[in-house]
Every structure is written in C-alpha cells, then in structure tokens.
Amino acid sequence: MRISVDPEQCYGSGDCVHRAPSVFTQVDGLGAVIPGRERALDVPRVREAxxxxxxxxxxxxxxx
Ligand code: SF4
Structure with missing residues (x-):
C-alpha cells in the first residue's frame, strides 16, 4: 500500500501538510508525499489527512 497525491485533483490547500507534516509537503504549491514516506501508513494522522x-x-x- 502506498500513499499518493493526484496533482490533477489537488489545488494546494495545504491541509494535508498541517495534518500530517511528517508525511506530506508542498511542491510548487501542490500537496505531495515526502520522498521515502509513501508507506507511512502507520502515522495516525495520515488517515485524517x-x-x-x-x-x-x-x-x-x-x-x-
Ligand atoms: S492533497 Fe493536500 S494540498 Fe492538495 S488539496 Fe488535498 S489537502 Fe490540500
């Protein structure tokens, strides 16, 4: 299982970064998964994000 952000749907609200900053970042204004954190499914706030x-x-x- 792997976490993924669809850049075609994301509009850069930044909510994911605020909810789970150890997993998400923003690149060129859009949400993205921090490289190497794509399988960080055990982080409780990932589900919330x-x-x-x-x-x-x-x-x-x-x-x-
Ligand atoms: S992926 Fe993150 S930055 Fe993009 S719309 Fe969703 S919460 Fe906002």
Whole structure:
C-alpha cells in the first residue's frame, strides 16, 4: 500500500501538510508525499489527512 497525491485533483490547500507534516509537503504549491514516506501508513494522522483533503486528491494505492 502506498500513499499518493493526484496533482490533477489537488489545488494546494495545504491541509494535508498541517495534518500530517511528517508525511506530506508542498511542491510548487501542490500537496505531495515526502520522498521515502509513501508507506507511512502507520502515522495516525495520515488517515485524517486522506479523509480531510477537500479535493479528495489523496489515495492509498494497493501495490499488487
Ligand atoms: S489537502 Fe488535498 S488539496 Fe490540500 S494540498 Fe493536500 S492533497 Fe492538495
């Protein structure tokens, strides 16, 4: 499982960075996962960031 931000949906509100700054950052104004933190699913606030993204741009992608 891997955390991903869809740059086509994100509009740069910054909510994810405020909720889980150890996992999310902003690049060129858009939300992004900090390199190396894509599998930080155990961080409690990641779920909050996923559910709280106003653009529904954050997904947890299954890697089969
Ligand atoms: S909370 Fe959603 S819309 Fe806001 S910066 Fe993060 S990914 Fe983008």
């Amino acid at each position: 996923v559910e709280g993204c106003p653009a529904a741009a954050i997904t947890v992608v299954r890697e089969d």
